[in-house]
Amino acid sequence: MSASTSAVQRLNMFWFLVLSAPMLIGITIAGLVWFGNYTASVDLLPQETLRMGAMGAMGLMLVVARPLRNVLLSPSAIASRQAQTVTPADSSDDQAVAKVQASMFMLLGILDAVSMGVIALSLMQADVLLALLNGVYTLVLAVIARPDFAALVDATRKQLIHNG
Numbered sequence: 391m392s393a394s395t396s397a398v399q400r401l402n403m404f405w406f407l408v409l410s411a412p413m414l415i416g417i418t419i420a421g422l423v424w425f426g427n428y429t430a431s432v433d434l435l436p437q438e439t440l441r442m443g444a445m446g447a448m449g450l451m452l453v454v455a456r457p458l459r460n461v462l463l464s465p466s467a468i469a470s471r472q473a474q475t476v477t478p479a480d481s482s483d484d485q486a487v488a489k490v491q492a493s494m495f496m497l498l499g500i501l502d503a504v505s506m507g508v509i510a511l512s513l514m515q516a517d518v519l520l521a522l523l524n525g526v527y528t529l530v531l532a533v534i535a536r537p538d539f540a541a542l543v544d545a546t547r548k549q550l551i552h553n554g
Contacts (some may be wrong), residue, residue, distance in 0.1 A: 404491075406536075434511070444520055444524070447507070455531055482547050497535075
């Protein structure tokens with residue numbers, strides 16, 4: 391059981407580590423603009439249009455995050471996926487943890503797509519407010535969409551045993 395506990399702690403750490411990166415990047419962009427006198431080389435969009443578009447994309451991702459998590463991280467979907475690091479000789483607990491971790495990173499990639507786009511736009515336009523807002527948005531997204539990894543690993547292990 392301690393391997394499962396350490397695996398759950400590792401999964402939680404990875405979850406928040408990946409989704410806290412946009413906040414750190416936003417703080418870095420703010421430092422570049424405030425202290426490094428960084429300015430935008432070209433304005434692609436008017437600032438209000440950029441902010442409204444980014445807010446719309448962030449709001450949409452907040453709305454679809456939980457349903458997306460429920461689809462991608464359902465135990466049956468996780469158990470049916472192939473994981474490159476899993477061999478038939480592994481125990482069902484090790485297989486469950488590896489498959490949950492692989493599925494978690496797939497979901498994180500989808501959830502981070504909007505954040506990375508907003509980071510690129512805020513850097514190109516030197517928009518400090520948008521960069522910092524994106525960091526806060528991503529932290530809120532991390533809390534809203536965070537799965538219960540302990541229950542997910544247990545349910546996936548049971549599904550793997552059931553599938554035989």
